[in-house]
Amino acid sequence: MTNRAVPRDHVGRVEGSGLCTQCGTCAGICPAGAIEMHWELRYGWRVAVDEARCTDCGLCLRVCPGETFDFRPEAPWRARNEGAPVRDFLGPWRGLWFGWATDPDVRHRGASGGVATALLWAALEDGLPGADGGRVRVDAAACARVDPMNALAVRPVVVATPADAATCRGSKYNAVAMNEALAHVRENPGRYVLVGLPCHVEGLRLAQRHSATLRERVVLALGIFCGWTAEPRATEITARRAGADAADLATVSYRGPGWPGEMRLVRRDGTERRRPYPDYFDRLMNAHTPPRCRLCPDALAECADISVGDAWLDRFERDAGFAEGVSDVIVRTPAGERLVKDVTERGLLTLLPASPDEIVVSQAEQIRIKRRVLRGRLWLRRLAGRPAPLYPGLDVRPTPGERLAGLRDAAEEVLFRTVGNLRHPSPSPGTTILTAPSPARDVVESTDPQPRASSLTRDAETVESDHARAPASTTPKG
DSSP, rough: OOTTOOOOTTHHHHHHTTTOOOOOHHHHHHHTTOEEEEEEETEEEEEOOOOTOOOOOHHHHHHSSSSBOOTTTTTTGGGGGGOOOEEEEEESSSSSEEEEESSHHHHHHHHSSSHHHHHHHHHHOOOOOOTTTEOOOOOEEEEEEEEEEEEEEEEEEOOOOOHHHTTTOOOOSOOOOGGGGGHHHSOSOOOEEEOHHHHHHHHHHHHHHBBBBHHHHHHEEEEEESSSOHHHHHHHHHHHHHHHHHEEEEEEHHSSSSSSSSEEEEETTTTTTETTTTTTSHHHHHHHSOOOGGGOOOOOOOOSSSEEEEEOOOOHOGGGGGOOOEEEEEEEEEHHHHHHHHHHHHTSEEEEOOOHHHHHTTTTTHHHIIIIIIHHHHHHHTTTTTOOOOOOSSSEEEEOOHHHHHHHHHHHHHHHHHHHHHHHOOOOTTOOOOOOOOGGGGGOOOOOOHHHOOOOOOOGGOOOOOSSSOOOOOOOOO
């Protein structure tokens, strides 16, 4: 029998140290099914490990981006970027563009020009251009969608048609354990696209290093720019400030249609409350950011095949011709390069060349929080004797000014969290009418009308364990 007095070494350690990114990779790849992600209003998705089922294999720690992530030129994930230029903050690239969906409706309904939607629809309808000149069929995509049973939660879903993917478009300023969908990918043969934030793509790349199945089946990662995401509590507070009862919400959309769009809070009776973006994403909402997000250096999804996000440039904001939104488009890998070339030649995307400096300038606020504030917050965390993530390959040494920026950010976080709790308290435990959903694995769905081949058992998956564990250690996304 297992001696329960001996502590287990699993991702519970990461959760307990405050370094969990809530990406869900551990739950998506655990061969014993011992890990679930449980939703909490004031947190997001919390890791829960079933000690009775845990086998101490250590895989969850090897695929976790929470304690460390390698940004060195020789990092394994950079092999797909071989020969590409690399720049701090921007990451590796093979092509830089400003772009938007050519279809006016797709562009209007997207969060920032509809680029992600256009790319995903093309992949689902026609597959991906292959290196040999053929096409690689795409069976489904893993995306994020507001939970129909709880409008304050965002969950991963697996969709197989452009119509289903359309229900996932638009930014979600709410934590999501996207990589729980990897469990579905492992158990259902096919070829998949994963749409995720930087932490999701980092977790995917670590998981692919240890899983031949995921390397074969996830054929494209579409990364969405991210400053910081938000806890569910941020949406609840924003709804209350807009005069909506969070418990009466049927759904929430955070952006669009149009650019830059607005938040729409739809009640169960069909009536709506609206708040313009980015006005509603103020310091009160920003204070309710998962703490680990404030320690993340990756704004532009450096590990993705293609990365997209709003192009915040004056020339686009002033010109009425760009009023429906423009995205930065960073093509990072040959697979991403082939897809963007294909959809552009077919008239699905309109692209304008961009320089590295223009992309960086368009993300000025992201640079502030992902470099200046980040270095200050990492310094402050270590000063307090708390575990901090390690980033080999990045210079995270703070200047005196960056230390001050970290202190100021920490003080504002505490202040505005307190203000939010005083002005907009949650229902007391005895009167709570919000119900936490079951673990996300239970609602990952495939809408593919064609039956799948028989599911793979967990034991049948090829999991490589020959790699040593890596050493531990005010901005909306998009």
